Amino acid sequence: xxxxxxxxxxxxxxxxxxxxxxxxxxxxxxxxxxxxxxxxxxxxxxxxxxxxxxxxxxxxxxxxxxxxxxxxxxxxxxxxxxxxxxxxxxxxxxxxxxxxxxxxxxxxxxxxxxxxxxxxxxxxxxxxxxxxxxxxxxxxxxxxxxxxxxxxxxxxxxxxxxxxxxxxxxxxxxxxxxxxxxxxxxxxxxxxxxxxxxxxxxxxxxxxxxxxxxxxxxxxxxxxxxxxxxxxxxxxxxxxxxxxxxxxxxxxxxxxxxxxxxxxxxxxxxxxxxxxxxxxxxxxxxxxxxxxxxxxxxxxxxxxxxxxxxxxxxxxxxxxxxxxxxxxxxxxxxxxxxxxxxxxxxxxxxxxxxxxxxxxxxxxxxxxxxxxxxxxxxxxxxxxxxxxxxxxxxxxxxxxxxxxxxxxxxxxxxxxxxxxxxxxxxxxxxxx
Amino acid sequence: xxxxxxxxxxxxxxxxxxxxxxxxxxxxxxxxxxxxxxxxxxxxxxxxxxxxxxxxxxxxxxxxxxxxxxxxxxxxxxxxxxxxxxxxxxxxxxxxxxxxxxxxxxxxxxxxxxxxxxxxxxxxxxxxxxxxxxxxxxxxxxxxxxxxxxxxxxxxxxxxxxxxxxxxxxxxxxxxxxxxxxxxxxxxxxxxxxxxxxxxxxxxxxxxxxxxxxxxxxxxxxxxxxxxxxxxxxxxxxxxxxxxxxxxxxxxxxxxxxxxxxxxxxxxxxxxxxxxxxxxxxxxxxxxxxxxxxxxxxxxxxxxxxxxxxxxxxxx
Numbered sequence: 001x002x003x004x005x006x007x008x009x010x011x012x013x014x015x016x017x018x019x020x021x022x023x024x025x026x027x028x029x030x031x032x033x034x035x036x037x038x039x040x041x042x043x044x045x046x047x048x049x050x051x052x053x054x055x056x057x058x059x060x061x062x063x064x065x066x067x068x069x070x071x072x073x074x075x076x077x078x079x080x081x082x083x084x085x086x087x088x089x090x091x092x093x094x095x096x097x098x099x100x101x102x103x104x105x106x107x108x109x110x111x112x113x114x115x116x117x118x119x120x121x122x123x124x125x126x127x128x129x130x131x132x133x134x135x136x137x138x139x140x141x142x143x144x145x146x147x148x149x150x151x152x153x154x155x156x157x158x159x160x161x162x163x164x165x166x167x168x169x170x171x172x173x174x175x176x177x178x179x180x181x182x183x184x185x186x187x188x189x190x191x192x193x194x195x196x197x198x199x200x201x202x203x204x205x206x207x208x209x210x211x212x213x214x215x216x217x218x219x220x221x222x223x224x225x226x227x228x229x230x231x232x233x234x235x236x237x238x239x240x241x242x243x244x245x246x247x248x249x250x251x252x253x254x255x256x257x258x259x260x261x262x263x264x265x266x267x268x269x270x271x272x273x274x275x276x277x278x279x280x281x282x283x284x285x286x287x288x289x290x291x292x293x294x295x296x297x298x299x300x301x302x303x304x305x306x307x308x309x310x311x312x313x314x315x316x317x318x319x320x321x322x323x324x325x326x327x328x329x330x331x332x333x334x335x336x337x338x339x340x341x342x343x344x345x346x347x348x349x350x351x352x353x354x355x356x357x358x359x360x361x362x363x364x365x366x367x368x369x370x371x372x373x374x375x376x377x378x379x380x381x382x383x384x385x386x387x388x389x390x391x392x393x394x395x396x397x398x399x400x401x402x403x404x405x406x407x408x409x410x411x412x413x414x415x416x417x418x419x420x421x422x423x424x425x426x427x428x429x430x431x432x
Numbered sequence: 433x434x435x436x437x438x439x440x441x442x443x444x445x446x447x448x449x450x451x452x453x454x455x456x457x458x459x460x461x462x463x464x465x466x467x468x469x470x471x472x473x474x475x476x477x478x479x480x481x482x483x484x485x486x487x488x489x490x491x492x493x494x495x496x497x498x499x500x501x502x503x504x505x506x507x508x509x510x511x512x513x514x515x516x517x518x519x520x521x522x523x524x525x526x527x528x529x530x531x532x533x534x535x536x537x538x539x540x541x542x543x544x545x546x547x548x549x550x551x552x553x554x555x556x557x558x559x560x561x562x563x564x565x566x567x568x569x570x571x572x573x574x575x576x577x578x579x580x581x582x583x584x585x586x587x588x589x590x591x592x593x594x595x596x597x598x599x600x601x602x603x604x605x606x607x608x609x610x611x612x613x614x615x616x617x618x619x620x621x622x623x624x625x626x627x628x629x630x631x632x633x634x635x636x637x638x639x640x641x642x643x644x645x646x647x648x649x650x651x652x653x654x655x656x657x658x659x660x661x662x663x664x665x666x667x668x669x670x671x672x673x674x675x676x677x678x679x680x681x682x683x684x685x686x687x688x689x690x691x692x693x694x695x696x697x698x699x700x701x702x703x704x705x706x707x708x709x710x711x712x713x714x715x716x717x718x719x720x721x722x723x724x725x726x727x728x729x730x731x732x733x734x735x736x737x738x739x740x741x742x743x744x745x746x747x748x
Contacts, residue, residue, distance in 0.1 A: 039558045040497050047664065097735060103671055106496035107731070110668030114724025117590055117665070121718030139572065139585050213589060213664075217565025220558055258577075266576060267585060270569035277566035284552045292552055 006253060014149055015142035015256075015268075019209035020248040021153040023218055023272065025160050026210070027244030028237055029202035030219030032195050034227070035175045043216035044090065044105040045083050046203050050137070050212045051116035052082030057134040058119060061127045069148045075137075076152075076204055083200045086112055140211035140269035142252060143259075156205045160198060167194050172233060209248065211269035218244065218273060221280040228287035247276040306401045307332070308340055309370050312349060312359070316367035321356040368428040369408075374400040375421035375428075376411045382422040383415065389422045437469045442708035449473075463598070471596050472719055473703050478604035479657045480695040480723070482611040483669035486653050488687050489646060491674045493626055497557065499670060501564035502541050502647075503654040503663045507588050508571030509537030510655070511578070527606060530655050538651035540567060542644075591662030591720045600660065607656040614649055615688065622646060623684065661720040669695070672727040676734050695727070702726040 006012045033039045056078030060071050086108050093104045123131040164171070173181045174191045182188055203215060210218045226239035251272030259266040285292050307330070314320045314329055327337055341357065344350045349363030359367060374396045381392040403411075412418075412430065421427055436448055452470070455461045466474075490499055513533035541563060548559040572585040615622075624632035625639045633639050650670075657666045673691040681687055702723045709715045 034558060037555055037557065039555075039561050040500075043497075043500070043561060093735075099675065100491070100494060100496075102494055102497040103491050103675065106500055106667050107671045107675060107728070109500070110664055110666075110671070110724060111728030111731075113589075113664045114668060114721050114728060117721035118717055118725050121721055122715055125716055135586055138589060213585075214565050214569055216561055217569065220561040221565065224554065224558055224562060262577075262580065264576075264580060267572065270572040270576075270585070273565050273569040274573060277562055277569070280562055281566070284548065284554070290553075 003253075006256075010147070012256065014145040014147055016249070016252045018145045018149045018153050019140075019142045019252050019268065019272070020245050021150070021157045022206045022209040023222075023244035023248035023276075024241050025153075025157045026202045026206035026215065026218045027222035027240045027247075027276075028164070029160065029198050031223040031226075031233075031236055031240055032171070032175065033199060033219055034223045036195075038101070039220045040102070040105055040216070041087075041090070042199065042203065042219040044109045045086055045199065046207060046212045046215035046219075047109045048086030048112035049079040049083045049203055049207055051112055051119060052079035053137045053207065053212070054116045054119045054123070054134045055082075057130050058123050058127070061123070061130040069146060071133075072149065072152060072208075075134075079207065080200060080204045082112065083203055087196055087200065137207055138211050138213055139267035140207070140209050140214075140272070142209050142268050143256075143265060145208075153205055156201065160201050160205070163194065163198060163201075167191065171195060209268060210272050211267065214269045214273040217277055218247070221273070221276040222247070225276075225280040225283040228283040228290045243276060243279050247272050247279065250275040302401075304340065304343075307336075308344055308349075309366075309401055311340060311344065312363055312367040313370050313374075315350070315357060315359055316364060317371060321358060323355070323357065326357070365431045369431045370400050372428045372430065373403040373408055375425065376408065376415070376418070377403065378421050378423070379415060379418055379427070380411055392422065435467050435469065437467055437707055439711050440707050441711055442704050445469075445704040445707045466598065466601075468594075468596075469703060469707060471598065471601060472594075473700065475596050475600050475604040475660055476703070476719070476723060477696050477699040478601075478608040479660055480669055480673075480699045481692040482607050482653050483657065483666060484673040484691040484695040485611050485615050485688060486650055487670035487674045488684065488691055489622055489626055490650060490670055491678075492684075493646070495650070496667075496671055497560055498541070498545070499650055499654070500667055501545065501560045501567075502537060502651055503666050504564040504568040505537045505541045505571070506533070506651070506655050506658050506663055507575065507585075508540065508567045509533040509535075509651075510658070511571050511574045512536045515574075515578070527603065530603075531652065534651040534655040535648065537655065538644075538647050541651075542647055587662075588658070589662045589664050590718070591658070591660050591665060594719060596660060603656055604660075607653060611649065611653060614645075618642065618645065661724070665720055665724040668724045668727050672731050673698075676727075676731050679734055694730075698726050698730060699723055 006016050030039070030042065033042050053075045056075030057071070059078070060068075060074035064071055064074075090104055090108055093099050093108075094101055099107075120131060120134055123134065170181070170186060170191050171194065173184070173186075174188060174195075178188060181191070202219065206215050206218055222243040223236060223240040225243050226236045229239055230236060251268055251274075254271045254275075255266045255268045258271075283291065286294075288294055310330060311326065314326065318329070320326055320329055323334075323337065323341075326332075327334065330337075332340075341350065344363070345352070348360055349366060350357050350359055352358075377396045377399050378392040381387045381395060382389055408430075418427060436452065437445060440448055449470075452461060452467075490496065510530075510533045513529050513536060516532070517529055544563040544567070545556075545559050548554050548563060549556050552559075554562070572588070575588075576585065621632070621637055621642045624635075624637060625642045629639050654663070654666055657669065661669065673695040674687065676694055677687055677690040681690055702725075703719065705726070706717055706719050706722050709717060
């Protein structure tokens with residue numbers, strides 16, 4: 001089956017496009033919960049929607065046939081009501097009873113879920129078909145979705161985006177600087193309400209694709225991944241939404257393929273969430289600037305630079321040109337030492353002669369510059385900041401690698417081009 | 433054999449229970465003849481008492497949401513240990529395998545959360561949310577693929593208190609004993625490492641060791657409750673008794689007595705209620721869900737009426 005067939009065939013179109021809309025909504029709204037630094041509220045709310053779903057299906061079982069697509073209105077409404085109740089209860093308990101936030105979240109989560117299971121277990125013998133239907137929302141079972149569902153979830157998505165774009169700036173101001181927002185004479189309760197409404201909508205929209213158990217992953221993972229790629233808020237929304245869509249695509253197609261391959265109805269939710277969290281993990285590791293690998297790479301480069309500069313300094317200042325002595329002085333293993341020396345030779349700072357390491361003209365300039373920075377900084381610390389002479393060496397050891405040309409020039413200007421450092425050693429002339 | 437509790441109302445349940453209790457003490461009833469209700473009562477109350485014991489320290493340590501992550505990861509822990517020991521049957525597993533599974537669980541959750549929080553600079557809550565959804569999804573996918581059973585995920589969150597056997601009593605008893613012994617032996621280290629980690633570090637206690645031990649204990653409790661009450665209801669068993677008792681009590685020693693007691697009473701009450709509802713209204717509620725709901729509603733009731741069990745205990 002080709003990819004295009006998933007979008008065109010009337011059997012696969014509903015599940016795929018429907019769950020793409022759902023994941024899109026969830027991952028965009030997840031940004032709020034993430035920026036408010038309480039992403040786990042989505043975990044509680046999604047579990048709290050479960051009794052609503054079950055009750056909705058139960059109530060609908062009195063009026064409707066199991067295959068009626070009006071069924072979704074029932075469970076969506078009931079889920080919304082229960083979510084709202086849970087949200088109000090959480091904020092009531094946090095503010096009025098002063099229970100710790102995570103305890104409240106945990107309590108509400110399991111309490112509401114227990115109610116859901118209670119209603120479901122009652123339904124088990126009375127309405128077995130509806131019971132199965134309600135349990136399928138635990139992990140998301142999108143296979144039964146039709147074109148009607150595309151319209152329902154599509155319009156819910158549009159509704160969410162309209163609210164979001166209407167209140168875009170107030171929400172932004174409120175999230176980043178609540179005090180400033182209050183200073184503008186705006187009602188923060190209103191915006192809190194709008195944010196909560198969006199969160200509830202996202203959860204209600206999302207649970208039928210991912211399922212109530214794993215929905216919080218869909219709200220947390222995409223925006224966490226997006227945050228690694230950019231620091232701009234509007235870009236975070238877009239990237240996060242994209243990741244949501246991609247996860248839905250992979251999840252739905254993957255579960256369809258596995259289902260037909262193994263001949264059982266594989267739940268969609270876990271696969272969608274696996275994709276989203278996988279993207280999130282890889283962003284955390286490999287994103288430029290913020291990812292672990294690039295961060296450690298930059299750190300390594302900086303360390304290497306420090307070691308090389310120290311080596312240069314050692315050769316120029318203490319005339320250490322023997323490799324054995326170098327090893328002793330800098331406490332490096334031979335492997336690293338050879339590596340760094342090779343690199344320095346390539347950069348044209350040192351050359352080998354009779355098993356001795358000697359500086360080139362460039363190398364000498366560089367070494368002088370480092371020593372100059374070191375001694376300038378020592379002088380600055382003692383003369384201008386009044387720090388004891390015996391304490392300044394350590395600080396200068398570190399800062400000599402960081403001082404830029406500009407800072408060096410300013411230091412020179414401030415101290416009127418000094419000739420001697422506090423230890424009465426000559427400061428090398430400025431290197432051109 | 434016909435269930436002797438069949439057709440009992442709320443009070444008749446207790447009458448039958450006491451009658452059979454006497455019969456058991458006199459020796460007229462062997463362990464093999466336990467009725468389903470009795471097995472449920474024993475298993476659920478042992479689990480509830482253990483959870484309440486652990487829950488006291490757990491809430492004070494602000495570990496509630498970490499426990500949420502832990503209880504979800506249980507599934508992956510079980511799958512992993514199942515893959516390590518091919519011979520085990522998925523439904524009923526030996527104690528050793530469960531211990532190993534709980535270690536895997538605690539290790540996976542704690543390691544990943546700490547790694548993401550500390551090394552990758554992500555806020556703690558987001559780290560927890562990311563880790564457990566990932567591990568739980570992985571657990572479900574693996575379990576479904578290996579057992580070829582799509583209901584495995586549903587069983588994982590629902591538990592199956594209505595299909596408990598005699599072997600479950602043994603496991604629950606073991607869980608109870610382990611928790612009791614741990615609490616008795618390690619009460620002081622736990623206490624100090626919870627309330628004043630700096631002091632206990634200075635006085636030479638291994639704070640991080642006891643934190644890890646506690647994490648392992650939580651994980652073990654979650655995994656042994658897994659079959660009876662599932663991964664989500666167990667959170668209520670951990671948190672609710674503490675919350676209920678905390679309203680009227682601020683001594684940790686008393687909390688460690690009252691919380692399990694509350695939990696036990698709620699289990700007995702809800703089992704009788706479950707039997708009553710079945711007899712009178714013909715409603716078959718899942719027992720574990722009923723216990724969870726009762727625990728939750730009791731706290732709500734306690735908040736609303738401003739009274740609590742402790743004051744009732746004191747009056748009595």
